[in-house]
Amino acid sequence: MRLGFWQSTDEEKRRLRVEVAKLRQAHAWQKEQAIRLKKENAELKKELKLRKETIARLEQEIEKIEEQRDRYRNLVFKKNVDPEEPKAETVNQPPPTKKKKNRGAQAGHPGHGRKKPQCVDEVKRIHLTRCPDCGTELSRSNEIFSHTVEDIPAFEEPRIQTTRYEIERQWCGTCKKKVSARPAGVIPRCRLGINLLLYVLIQKYGAKTSWETIVFNLRVLFGVTVSEGALVAMVHRVRQTLGERYLALLDEIRGSPVKHADETCWRVNGVNHWLWGFFTPTAAYYTIEESRGKGIPSAILAGSHENDVLVRDDYAAYTALPLKQQSCWAHLLRKCREYAEDPRRASPEVKALYASLKTMFVDLQNTLAGPYSQFTRQLAYKKFKQRIDSIINTCYHYRDAREIRGRIFHQNTKLITAVLHKNVPLTNNLAERQLRPMVVARKISGGSRSWEGAKTHAVNMSVFQSIRTQNQPLIPTLKSLILPSVPQN
Numbered sequence: 474m475r476l477g478f479w480q481s482t483d484e485e486k487r488r489l490r491v492e493v494a495k496l497r498q499a500h501a502w503q504k505e506q507a508i509r510l511k512k513e514n515a516e517l518k519k520e521l522k523l524r525k526e527t528i529a530r531l532e533q534e535i536e537k538i539e540e541q542r543d544r545y546r547n548l549v550f551k552k553n554v555d556p557e558e559p560k561a562e563t564v565n566q567p568p569p570t571k572k573k574k575n576r577g578a579q580a581g582h583p584g585h586g587r588k589k590p591q592c593v594d595e596v597k598r599i600h601l602t603r604c605p606d607c608g609t610e611l612s613r614s615n616e617i618f619s620h621t622v623e624d625i626p627a628f629e630e631p632r633i634q635t636t637r638y639e640i641e642r643q644w645c646g647t648c649k650k651k652v653s654a655r656p657a658g659v660i661p662r663c664r665l666g667i668n669l670l671l672y673v674l675i676q677k678y679g680a681k682t683s684w685e686t687i688v689f690n691l692r693v694l695f696g697v698t699v700s701e702g703a704l705v706a707m708v709h710r711v712r713q714t715l716g717e718r719y720l721a722l723l724d725e726i727r728g729s730p731v732k733h734a735d736e737t738c739w740r741v742n743g744v745n746h747w748l749w750g751f752f753t754p755t756a757a758y759y760t761i762e763e764s765r766g767k768g769i770p771s772a773i774l775a776g777s778h779e780n781d782v783l784v785r786d787d788y789a790a791y792t793a794l795p796l797k798q799q800s801c802w803a804h805l806l807r808k809c810r811e812y813a814e815d816p817r818r819a820s821p822e823v824k825a826l827y828a829s830l831k832t833m834f835v836d837l838q839n840t841l842a843g844p845y846s847q848f849t850r851q852l853a854y855k856k857f858k859q860r861i862d863s864i865i866n867t868c869y870h871y872r873d874a875r876e877i878r879g880r881i882f883h884q885n886t887k888l889i890t891a892v893l894h895k896n897v898p899l900t901n902n903l904a905e906r907q908l909r910p911m912v913v914a915r916k917i918s919g920g921s922r923s924w925e926g927a928k929t930h931a932v933n934m935s936v937f938q939s940i941r942t943q944n945q946p947l948i949p950t951l952k953s954l955i956l957p958s959v960p961q962n
Contacts, residue, residue, distance in 0.1 A: 715932055732753055748915075759930075779797075782891075799890040801901035802888065803902065805830065823873040841899070910938060
């Protein structure tokens with residue numbers, strides 16, 4: 474071999490061929506492994522996604538179960554009082570004052586906080602050029618922390634849009650008359666738009682705002698000058714549009730196997746009237762009447778099936794209705810607790826009766842929480858009937874215990890009707906919650922100034938509250954109910 478010229482030998486060629494063969498074999502093996510790992514990675518990602526979805530679903534179920542547990546735990550009210558426990562004699566001492574509860578959620582309630590928005594419209598990255606303390610020039614950094622802010626558009630921006638429609642009057646040769654198009658999304662014969670009307674409805678029936686405040690907000694926030702009378706005339710026209718939906722709600726309540734009812738006072742032009750409410754889990758129906766007599770619920774619920782269950786309080790106007798009835802346990806327990814916790818006049822008998830009623834209420838809840846079996850429920854019904862009869866037949870010497878026994882005597886088996894039927898609650902909490910928006914509106918406005926206003930408020934509030942109860946999108950649903958269907962060319 475000459476200097477500067479390399480010449481391989483046969484042995485070197487063989488060794489190189491062996492190394493190349495090994496490298497090719499290793500490359501093929503590595504390629505095979507990469508394909509296999511890629512498939513395994515895709516399968517693992519798919520499995521991870523399914524497990525995340527399962528975990529999220531289970532966490533939601535756990536939250537619901539914990540809320541239900543806390544709700545049931547708080548229904549036990551307070552610690553039972555031993556009726557035989559001796560009381561210390563107090564001479565010339567003021568009665569003990571009840572400890573006032575702290576505001577906000579009580580101990581044992583789950584905490585709540587504002588959740589971060591899922592959708593972010595804009596991302597801004599901010600930084601300093603100089604130190605705010607010493608003024609030293611700063612360099613950029615990759616370390617960041619996030620602060621998310623939700624805001625409404627600036628008030629200085631123009632908020633009102635005015636549109637003028639040039640509508641042609643056209644001649645129809647077939648009908649021999651003039652016709653014209655109807656603008657889509659426009660309220661007929663109204664110079665105010667649908668979006669403004671929706672804002673007024675949300676403020677009046679959702680936020681319970683007064684007419685004076687609505688006029689002020691429209692002027693300041695949107696630059697719209699309008700009188701209270703114009704807004705009142707608009708909601709009166711809305712009542713006429715929603716009349717069919719209002720009657721459909723009444724038919725829905727009459728046809729429901731379980732319905733709730735409650736009533737409260739309402740003033741019309743300074744005169745006392747009555748607001749009646751009839752509800753199901755998906756419908757709310759309000760009506761304002763002059764009377765609180767039994768004829769009102771009889772007329773409203775006419776046509777209901779005799780096996781339907783009406784959940785109500787112990788007001789006598791509901792007693793004669795040809796329906797199965799479930800009396801509200803919350804009213805009974807609340808009244809009994811008032812007597813049992815009275816530091817001056819509470820008797821040992823009423824304390825013992827209150828403890829017995831609480832125990833029966835918890836047993837009823839446990840019975841209703843289990844799976845429905847007609848045979849099992851009938852046996853439970855007989856046992857609860859015996860417990861009620863035992864209370865009724867007991868001879869009480871104190872007036873407070875006798876009054877509670879009288880309430881139980883008049884309600885009797887209406888306290889345990891839910892045992893024999895599916896999906897019937899023991900309390901009238903649904904009606905109390907649905908009636909609350911009207912009570913809040915009454916406290917703000919003082920009632921209605923006229924019969925027309927009372928009717929409008931009842932109709933519009935019934936439809937508005939029913940939409941919210943059904944968890945439907947509020948603005949699109951209201952818009953579809955108010956706007957007429959306009960044929961498109």
